[in-house]
Amino acid sequence: MNIVFMGTPDFAVPSLDMLIAEGYNVVGVVTQPDKPQGRKKVLTPTPVKAAAERHGLPVFQPVKLRNPEAVARLAEWKPDLIVTAAFGQILPKAVLDMPVRGCVNVHGSLLPKYRGGAPIQRSIINGEPVTGVTLMYMAEGLDTGDMISRVEVPITDEDTSGSMFIKLSxxxxxxxxxxxxxxxxxxxxxxxxxxxxxxxxxxxxxDDEKLDWSRSSRELFNQIRGLVPFSGAFTMWDDQVFKVWAATNPNHPDAQGTSQTGQTEPGTVLQLGANGIEVSTGSGSLWLTEVQPAGKKVMKAADFGRGGTLKPGTVLR
Incomplete structure (x- = not known):
């Protein structure tokens, strides 16, 4: 039986590797086009392309899979089953109807919750205690197909989107x-x-990356975790972007500081110390533990605080 695999990021690689290890007949891999990355804009293959080449599989990288030429190219592989995982393009009806065993998708949420392109990040940002993976048949709607099976995966306070991507993949x-x-x-x-x-x-x-200090410390903590390790969260300090890459769980004893609520303007730097930088929020306070000032590398907030450029009373916007 001919199987075509479609995927793009690291999330999809374990599924492709499994199919090969189990001896299934993967006749080809479809992934997104190579993209420039880094300051030097080096053209870089997707993780799935790299994995496919490691296995010696043919790779197809259509800009738009819905183009008739792309559909015709895919049909040459005569797929009996198409397996997708975070491919990044909507499959047209001509492709959905192509394989006799259908098209199945490995989706990173417990459907029908969190349909769409950022289910893992949104689950963390929204403070969900559990998420999971749904294996589903693909339909013309956005993640609307019938569900084959699901598995739950807890989200801990130590998790970020990066760690959950690994667990869910x-x-x-x-x-x-x-x-x-x-x-x-x-x-x-x-x-x-x-x-x-x-x-x-x-x-x-x-807009999802901007910290709104009028929100609660717990909401901000979840937002920061949900954006790591991809974009990171940010606030404005001295009219420049000040990125936040980690914060201490506000429910943890080590996070307890002055915890001023309603006494200072949200976003006010309350103190700088060994725990990092304590900032007031709409409810409680939050210790920032890893930050990145404009033009600098990521650093421990405690180390940055010792530099003396950020002082208590400063208001982050």
Missing amino acids: EAGSKLLQEEMPRLIAGETTAVPQDDAEASYARNLTR
Whole structure:
């Protein structure tokens, strides 16, 4: 049986590696085009492309999969089953109808919650205690297809989007591994999603990265974790971007400081010390532990505080 795999980021690599290790006949891999990265804008292959080349698999990188030429190219592989994981493009009906065993997707949430492109980040930002992976048949809607199986994965206060991407990619690979024999045989049982329970995880924008100090310390803590290690959160200090890469759990005993609420303007630097930089919020205070001033590298907030350029009473905007 011919299998075509579609994916782009690191999240998808364990699923591709599993298919190869289990001896399935992966005839080709579809991934996003190479993109320039870094200050020197070096053209860099996607993690899935790198994995495919490591396995000696042919790779196809269409700018738009819905173009008739791209559909025709994909059809040359004669797929019986298409497996996707964070591919990054919506599959057109011509592709969905192509394989006799259908198109299945490894999605990083417990559907129907968090349909869309940023389910892992949004789950953390919204303070969810648990998320998971859903294996689903693909339909023309955005993550609306029937669900084959799901697995739950807890989110701890120590988790960031980076750590959850790893946990969920591994959980997704195992889920796919368990279902592959039934997918090949056409013996899966799938159930429709309840659209009334659906929510959407839209892609993150610059606005999602801005810290609003009028929010609670817990909400800000979750926001910071949800943006690591990708964009990071930021605030404005002295009219320049001041990035925040880590903060201490506000419920942890080590995080307790002056904890002023309603006594100082949210965003006010309360103190600088061994724990980092304590900032007032709309409810409680938050210790920043890793920061990045404009034009500088990421550093420990305690080290930055000892420099003396940021002083108590400064208001971050």
